[in-house]
Amino acid sequence: MARVVVDVMLKPEILDPQGQAVANALPRLGVSDVASVRIGRRVEIDFSGEADLDRAKEIADKLLANPVIEDYTVRVEQ
């Protein structure tokens, strides 16, 4: 099986309240040297044949990410 991994992240200028909530909880773990936390989504696509990067890009662009607020990267998992 050929796997393509798509990482979707909120654009840097879009506020990530979930990431902020996690960052705010870190001092309770005794962690004080973290400047910021941002949370994204990792999607694993398993092609039945060859890994099709172009197809994966199309899927990411049309469905997995909303280009208004999110950036994505697509890579074949080795």
Added chain:
Amino acid sequence: MKIGVVTFPGSLDDGDAARAARYAGAEAVRLWHADPDLHGVDAVVLPGGFSYGDYLRCGAIARFAPVMETITKAANDGLPVLGICNGFQILCEAHLLPGALTRNQHLHFRNRDQRIQIENTQTAWTRDFTGSQEIVIPVKNGEGCYVGSPELLDQLEADGQIVARYVGENPNGSMRDIAAVRNEAGNVVGIMPHPEHAIDLLTGPSTDGLGFFTSVLKAYAAASVPAPYQPGVVPPAEDAPEEVEA
């Protein structure tokens, strides 16, 4: 006039939206997400709820429902479409409206009666309001934070595409207190609070929400009236018989 109300798997407010359409004097027609046929409706409401479980992003999967392909085409041809809450999210995902809706800034689901100000009455859904009219309707969302680039927001302000703003406390962190936006043509409107829950004092905080539904009836009536007679303008003859020389 027939107002279609779409039911997606996970829609919650389709019943109230249909009821609001009937209260305003329209015939409510229930549309199904898997059926691309709009059954001759003159306007469409995309109701609130959690279509497809809000999986991936709110509205991201509903956008690809068979009924949405037909609605997107019809909306681009001028069909009045109102998206409420989840419906607003679907319209943004379908690129029928600019911007996007994200998680409430404070991460809490917010459910309360909300004061908003109507800013633009040049739409199929707000023409029954007066400019800067304040109304109270319920807000209930977890992902209602409206975002867009500063350039986009400036452009929306300049073009009058911001239909309503929150007054008092902003319930979700929406940029520039935006509660509702419209497309350029004004036939498509998305609103985060719920007008369909405020049509009867027995069940809502006001009857202010009814104005959205009476507006679309008026827009429909206005569009159905033939163009007024203009002196001096001779209408082109249709199928005029050719003159036969004797």
